[in-house]
Amino acid sequence: MSKKGKDKEQPLRIEPGTKVRLKDFDPDYHSNPYPDDPKLVNQLAKDLKRMAELQERLYAEHKRSLLIVLQAMDAGGKDGTIKHVMSGLNPQSCRVASFKKPAGLEAERDFLWRIHRVTPAQGEIVIFNRSHYEDVLVARVHGLAPKSVWKGRYKHINNFEEELVDSGTQILKFFLYISKEEQRDRFQQRLDDQQKHWKLSLADFAERGRWDYYMEAFEDALAHCSTPWAPWYVIPANRKWFRNYAVARTIVEKLEEMDPKFPPTTVDISKIVLT
Numbered sequence: 001m002s003k004k005g006k007d008k009e010q011p012l013r014i015e016p017g018t019k020v021r022l023k024d025f026d027p028d029y030h031s032n033p034y035p036d037d038p039k040l041v042n043q044l045a046k047d048l049k050r051m052a053e054l055q056e057r058l059y060a061e062h063k064r065s066l067l068i069v070l071q072a073m074d075a076g077g078k079d080g081t082i083k084h085v086m087s088g089l090n091p092q093s094c095r096v097a098s099f100k101k102p103a104g105l106e107a108e109r110d111f112l113w114r115i116h117r118v119t120p121a122q123g124e125i126v127i128f129n130r131s132h133y134e135d136v137l138v139a140r141v142h143g144l145a146p147k148s149v150w151k152g153r154y155k156h157i158n159n160f161e162e163e164l165v166d167s168g169t170q171i172l173k174f175f176l177y178i179s180k181e182e183q184r185d186r187f188q189q190r191l192d193d194q195q196k197h198w199k200l201s202l203a204d205f206a207e208r209g210r211w212d213y214y215m216e217a218f219e220d221a222l223a224h225c226s227t228p229w230a231p232w233y234v235i236p237a238n239r240k241w242f243r244n245y246a247v248a249r250t251i252v253e254k255l256e257e258m259d260p261k262f263p264p265t266t267v268d269i270s271k272i273v274l275t
């Protein structure tokens, strides 16, 4: 893993079994190994187009699916990523599932119950806006579960995700990493802009005070749960254009690797005569 400032290259993918120190990552990162800004914008447009083509094939093939997990601190850009990166997708086979504090039936069951109910069906792409990782993040930082319980969840998460992958669901997990200063600037912009006031919540400011505890919780989640079957990516997210570019690129690479195929026709085309 490259160190901040030491050399320019910053791999996004967390190698399974490695310790993670977020201080080694630069949330402002946007240079090598990627080309310059205008080219990236071009690449993003191409990737969005390609993503739509591959999505259609995935849907037509109707055998496998893709799950995209988004986690971030408040104002980290989950909504913006969904808006920009998913704008080219066909809503027919794409869905967003958002997870708030568990309530009602959800709160009465194991933490994966509400998650498993909304995983992608064959042919679908599903984006998780927050996810089962909240149960090792906010649950840990707020002491909603004792240590013995949240610690055990890393194993449950890995097993759960492995079972999904074995059943044909590929998984990509993105931690949109902004700096504490960037969060401050984004909160200030929201305070200054009346049209953004609806996005403000007192809880967000309180969570900001727990920043370091969240970073520790993220580091452990990334280290324990970046697996060969469901890797974590730390996306430098201070610059929105780079964030969108990096997320789209990674999704397209995954879909290319999956290489979904149109199924063979079920009819003998030569026998069809249009009248």
Ligand code: ATP
Binding pocket: 074, 079, 099, 100, 101, 102, 129, 130, 131, 134, 135, 138, 139, 144, 199, 201, 203
């Ligand atoms: P936005 O603010 O952009 O609308 P959001 O995802 O921040 O989106 P909120 O309603 O502000 O939505 O916050 C959801 C809250 O639910 C977060 O504080 C999150 O930590 C909390 N939450 C999600 N999952 C769990 C969980 N398993 N246990 C406890 N709290 C959770």
Ligand code: MG
Binding pocket: 074, 201, 204
């Ligand atoms: Mg919020």
